[in-house]
Amino acid sequence: MTLRMYNTLTRKKEEFVPLEPGKVKMYVCGPTVYNYIHIGNGRPVIFFDVVRRFLETQNYEVTYITNFTDVDDKMIRKAEEMAVTVPELAETFIAAFLEDIQTLGVHEATMNPRVTDNIQEIIEFIAALVEKGYAYEARGDVYYRTTKFAEYGKLSHQNLEELQYGIRIEVDDRKENPQDFVLWKAAKPGEIYWDSPWGQGRPGWHIECSAMVRKYLGETIDIHGGGQDLTFPHHECEIAQTEAVTGHPMANYWLHNAFLNIDNEKMSKSLGNGILIRDLVKQIKPEVFRFFMLSAHYRNPLNFSDESLKQAANALERIQNANDNLKHRLATASVTGEIEAAHTERVAAIAAQFVEKMNDDFNTPDAITAVFDLVAEANLYLQQERVNAAALQMFLDQLQVFDQTLGILSKQADELLDEEIEQLIVDRTEARKSKNWARADEIRDLLTEKGIFLEDTPQGIRWRRK
Structure with missing residues (x-):
């Protein structure tokens, strides 16, 4: 049976045909690094790790990219609360994220690009959208003109009229249309910023991934993944940005995992029912x-x-x-x-x-x-x-x-249990009594290899771990 996957874009299972035989280009949206990750974040982290692992067992060469959003409004507010800089905050929680996913047995990504390392590419991407008429500047901000992209809504399967009544949008007189979204945000006094053709500011959320996908994987990739909550607006906006510039599909297959609930209730800040992964694994084995x-x-x-x-x-x-x-x-x-x-x-x-x-x-x-x-x-x-x-x-x-x-077997699976060690010692003693020296040596070598040392004492054989 050939590999088939459910494509959110077409709403059906499709046979997987990679862009290049034997190779897979895969991008999964990573965290905004202003806090420790919770168990809900763990679902896409683990699932897409398994997708990547399975593809590799089927002899695909997988280039797996997951990014870090290391500057945005949440990070600026959190940095102020903690009295640190945004880069310092990012370093703290990037290290924590990598530590947490390693605990969960997640394989290291091919690359973890950061937004702040790709500002120039983001600015160039926005400039291309402005030049093509898909974006416009308004008092230092730059917005995407959603009415210009005829297929806006094709991933979430909504049109602009449905989106207008289906989501809450703050009134902003700088926008031509309420559904237009920000590509570049003018910096407020005291905020972190970069220079751009539109003044000092920082990137909007959606444009980051469009720029990094194109830079590290190309104009079209095989698989783009993330949680169900990213389908709209994040991935919808990524498609609009990328395809407006390149004229090609951004990704051939869009995969989204469903939500994780806690005791049949959706995780939310208001309910205060979030559980951090680093707290959970103190109580249960990560496997x-x-x-x-x-x-x-x-x-x-x-x-x-x-x-x-x-x-x-x-x-x-x-x-x-x-x-x-x-x-x-x-x-x-x-x-x-x-x-x-x-x-x-x-x-x-x-x-x-x-x-x-x-x-x-x-x-x-x-x-x-x-x-x-x-x-x-x-x-x-x-x-x-x-x-x-x-x-x-x-x-x-x-x-x-x-x-x-x-990736579910214990990392200590190769370590001998105490009862196994005791039984091996009994087997070795029996082998020596029957003068089966080869078997006795074989067992002793096995124990040594596993870091178990034997000592002959007047009370009998004792053992200890290295």
Whole structure:
């Protein structure tokens, strides 16, 4: 089955055909760095990491860009509250963001461009819009002329009349039309600014991504992603800006994840129900949160609760236990030889099932079902008295292949449990009694490799970790 993904632009699943065979250009809107990220922010961060990982397992070379908005009104206000400069504020929360997503097992982006490093490109982009008649200057601000772009509203599937009555717009006599949006904002006294043809100021929110996408990925990209809340106005405005300048589609596929609710209520400042990721992972393993996020399809709303986290923890424990048990039996397995065809065929079928589900619009809950099918097969095999080392390794390898996409196995998965160490010591003692020196040495080497040191004492063998 070929990869198909739901395109917000066309409102249907489409076969994925990259611009260049074997390569994917992917841009996901990043955070405005004025605070720590909350669990709602975690959904796009984790989902698009999985999209990127899966594409890479399918032998695509992925250029993955996610930006930092490091100057805007929120940042200026927060910097004033904290009595720091905007750049100092940005450095603090960029470092915090990178730390938090690393905790969640998110792979580092190909690049994290910052708005403040691309001011010249943004100014040039705005100047091109002005020259083409898509933008106009008004008392130091520059606005986009939405009536000039005939397809404005095509991503959110609304027209200008619907937008006028469907959103709250502040009255601004500088605008030709209430739906026009700002590209360049004139600086107020004491605010951070850059010089431009329209005076001192800073970029508007939407223009940043248009300029950075074109600079780092080109005029048209394969996949543009973000949360559902970015469909309008942010991504709608990006399309209008970019396509007005280039005359080409900005992105061929637009992907948006649904919201995360908390106890069946939408996260909001007024309710005060936001939970920071760095606080959550002090209470639960980050892999549990990641598993929870992938337990529902990305286009479906997901409800966060204590009960849902408990269910995720229990489910993930089954997978982790199977992985650990396979490693333990492999460390002591002595049977070698050909793997039974029935086992290889079943594992191959499960692997194909996993890929099929991921190819169907990144259906992670059904892909996780395939993981559990593999766990069930492995657990049945582990019940046998005599097991084949090659078969154990096959199960382990397939779990690792699945985890290359999902990233849910513990980072400490390679660390031996205390009971595993004790059993290996017993096995080594038995091997020495039977003068199976090769097996005794093999176990000691394994323990040494895992950082476990053995000491012979009058009370028996003791062990300690490095």
